[in-house]
Amino acid sequence: xxxxxxxNRNDWLNKINKWKNDYPFKYDKDxxxxxxxxxxxxxxxxxKDKSNYLFTTGVGNHQMFAAQxxxxxxxxxxxxxxxxxxxGFGLPAAIxxxxxxRNKTVIDIDGDGSFLxxxxxxxxxxxxxxxxxxxLILNNKTLGMVDIWEKLFYENRITATDNRYAxxxxxxxxxxxxxxxxxxxxxxxxxxxxxxxxxxxxxxxDISTIHTPxxxxxxxxxxxxxxxxxxxxxxxxxxxxxxx
Numbered sequence: 001x002x003x004x005x006x007x008n009r010n011d012w013l014n015k016i017n018k019w020k021n022d023y024p025f026k027y028d029k030d031x032x033x034x035x036x037x038x039x040x041x042x043x044x045x046x047x048k049d050k051s052n053y054l055f056t057t058g059v060g061n062h063q064m065f066a067a068q069x070x071x072x073x074x075x076x077x078x079x080x081x082x083x084x085x086x087x088g089f090g091l092p093a094a095i096x097x098x099x100x101x102r103n104k105t106v107i108d109i110d111g112d113g114s115f116l117x118x119x120x121x122x123x124x125x126x127x128x129x130x131x132x133x134x135x136l137i138l139n140n141k142t143l144g145m146v147d148i149w150e151k152l153f154y155e156n157r158i159t160a161t162d163n164r165y166a167x168x169x170x171x172x173x174x175x176x177x178x179x180x181x182x183x184x185x186x187x188x189x190x191x192x193x194x195x196x197x198x199x200x201x202x203x204x205x206d207i208s209t210i211h212t213p214x215x216x217x218x219x220x221x222x223x224x225x226x227x228x229x230x231x232x233x234x235x236x237x238x239x240x241x242x243x244x
Contacts, residue, residue, distance in 0.1 A: 026230040036138040040069035056093040058114025059085035061144040088117025113143040122176040140211040173204040
């Protein structure tokens with residue numbers, strides 16, 4: 001087939017690069033608490049050769065964080081549910097990707113809410129002995145994206161977003177006969193990620209994270225040129241955010 005010739009788009013690309021420089025992805029962080037972004041920054045740092053990795057996600061803030069803080073260097077390396085996103089997509093998608101790509105490591109970057117939807121598929125991961133499958137749960141004990149929207153746009157009317165009564169995913173994985181890790185302390189994050197990456201799968205890693213918004217954020221009915229940025233002057237009622 002002949003090569004497709006594209007028009008020169010230097011002006012547009014330069015504009016995008018300027019935006020990236022002027023408005024980089026930022027987040028609140030400290031020396032004590034684990035933020036979801038911290039986990040992904042550490043994961044991204046420890047993966048030296050992305051050509052050997054494929055990623056899936058569930059649906060929610062963890063999905064947005066993954067797109068922001070993992071450097072995707074190769075096409076078709078992020079398998080995610082866009083548009084009318086389906087919660088629970090991450091694990092079954094990762095299983096399919098792992099079966100179809102036995103020579104690559106597949107990481108499901110998931111949220112506790114999404115993972116709850118399809119965790120029964122751990123049985124399939126175990127049944128097929130998917131040694132190249134890894135499941136990373138960013139566990140803030142809430143449906144993070146929905147909860148933040150309820151606080152910002154729906155007068156703090158909170159409905160069914162509290163996941164504090166979900167099971168211990170570490171124990172759930174073990175009950176399926178799957179290796180598992182757990183991290184609750186920021187000082188242990190780097191070591192935990194290292195062990196996660198260097199342990200043959202299937203393996204699950206449950207990391208307790210702080211519930212935090214994902215910026216930039218577009219309000220319902222608004223356009224892309226009217227978005228909230230990290231430094232936007234917005235107020236979120238944290239009193240109703242469940243403790244991590």
